[in-house]
Amino acid sequence: MIQLRQLTKTYGEGPHRTTVLDHLDLTVDDREIAAVVGPSGAGKSTLAACVTLLEPPTSGSVVVGGRELSSLGERDLRDARRQIGTVFQSDGLLSRRTAAQNVELPLRYLGVTPADRRRRVAELLDRVGLSTRADHYPHQLSGGQRQRVGIARALALRPRVLLADEATSGLDPEATASVVRLLRDLRDDLGLSILFITHEMETVLDLADSAARLDHGRIVEQGRVVDLLRDPSSSLGRALLPRRAHAASAPGTTWSVSYAGADVPPDWLARVGTVLGVDLALLGASIGAVDGHTVGHATVAVPASTDPDALVRALAGLGLHARRTDAAHPPVRRVDAVLEPVA
Ligand SMILES: Nc1ncnc2c1ncn2[C@@H]1O[C@H](COP(=O)(O)OP(=O)(O)O)[C@@H](O)[C@H]1O
Ligand SMILES: [Mg+2]
Structure with missing residues (x-):
């Protein structure tokens, strides 16, 4: 579960001070895919960075799996971050390493033994449907496959929460559909909370349980997708199904x-x-x-x-x-x- 309470992020000082996230409240339950949508510059990527505390929030709290991250020291924070898997628009794979080696990286850093690493990598690649691609290099994979390798890597340390920032942006419809299916399966099978940040409304309709619209750092509308669609006065509902x-x-x-x-x-x-x-x-x-x-x-x-x-x-x-x-x-x-x- 992810709980954001009154999360605020400002950059700059004095007259140059800008508020990018403005007292934002958001909860993503276990087994829930919550979409955050909004135009370019709305503050979506800043939100993602604040959830992992790569950017320290100016005020407010970030609670992941019951732990208040902003109160943790460096060492505990590193531990707590393992509960959060992250996936970004560009898959971020190392080009000179195979799919299996990319997935293995977080396990190596953690000092997992080679035998356990091999077992876990095989399990993860199977999980994302890429067992037969273990020895392929990123350039030998399609965009959707690379993104699924990125998801396998994000799952390596068994996170409770998955954070995706524009994870399907730039993918063709078929590749997007394969990532959407995978994320829904992960929600159902592993009970993950997934925070899915995007500007693509169609993907939200296929994927998310709930949606929130971010505008100038504020959540201006949110609700269960089905409720938004049924509410004739909801502009988010209309945007989801134009x-x-x-x-x-x-x-x-x-x-x-x-x-x-x-x-x-x-x-x-x-x-x-x-x-x-x-x-x-x-x-x-x-x-x-x-x-x-x-x-x-x-x-x-x-x-x-x-x-x-x-x-x-x-x-x-x-x-x-x-x-x-x-x-x-x-x-x-x-x-x-x-x-x-x-x-
Ligand atoms: N490090 C930073 N310093 C100053 N302003 C920033 C910084 N990072 C982001 N911003 C500003 O915050 C706003 C939101 O950016 P961002 O979170 O990337 O939006 P989105 O992902 O929705 O497109 C933008 O106006 C951007 O210029
Ligand atoms: Mg962004």
């Missing part, structure tokens, strides 16, 4: 319908049409499952003669939230849902 422009314009009025409840029936469109005695046309939809819950939204066209209140009531009765979005009622502009790529 609305695409629908293909055709249709006669009548256009409505944006989102899954707000837990038990939306799969045939809701037909049911509402029957109740109101009209045909509803589906113009676009993005619907999927997150942790076994159906979430998403659809754009539907409704005949102009339909009573809008009756429509909203019929949809609400099925757990759906509706908002009119045609020219007469243009959607609210989403400024805050757009994230820039990292520099």
Whole structure:
């Protein structure tokens, strides 16, 4: 478990003083993947550096596995850091060492015997699905494979917590998917707490249990991913599952319908049409499952003669939230849902 309490980091003095993390509270439970998202410069990497105390926080506390890290002396801190495995955007592998030798490094530093090292490295490479690549050098591996070797190395000292800063950024979709699968397995099999820092919303949707949005060093919104997606007023929810422009314009009025409840029936469109005695046309939809819950939204066209209140009531009765979005009622502009790529 990771607990950050009122974590604050400032750089510089006097007039040059800038606050990069501003009284930030965040908890990542055991067996939880918590994503922190935010644009470039939001303070994400500073957050990662403060969790491992590579950067000492200016104030506030960092508790990992029940130990308050900022109170520890150098030696205890070194011990405590072993509970935290770290993975970064560039895999950080040594290019002149094989996959197995890279994974072995932390064990060597710790003075583990050669026989135990061999056993543990084989176990770790198997864990990340790279047993057959043990003797490959980094340049002989794909980006996704290199990142998985980096994860194997991060796991070498059996950490309780994994810290990933842009670990999938720059990977192609297939490689990203392989890292996402691996991290979810590690959460489930080892009960790890994973703090996953990224600017990629799509990966958050596939991976995380909870998400927090960091902006100018403050957490401006956070929650379980499924709750964010169901909340029509959540800008983080909208950013996680963006609305695409629908293909055709249709006669009548256009409505944006989102899954707000837990038990939306799969045939809701037909049911509402029957109740109101009209045909509803589906113009676009993005619907999927997150942790076994159906979430998403659809754009539907409704005949102009339909009573809008009756429509909203019929949809609400099925757990759906509706908002009119045609020219007469243009959607609210989403400024805050757009994230820039990292520099
Ligand atoms: N060592 C430092 N000294 C001064 N400012 C820094 C230092 N490290 C980071 N910053 C500033 O902190 C802000 C957040 O940076 P960073 O944590 O790297 O953001 P992100 O990872 O979200 O892109 C930036 O404005 C950056 O210039
Ligand atoms: Mg960064």
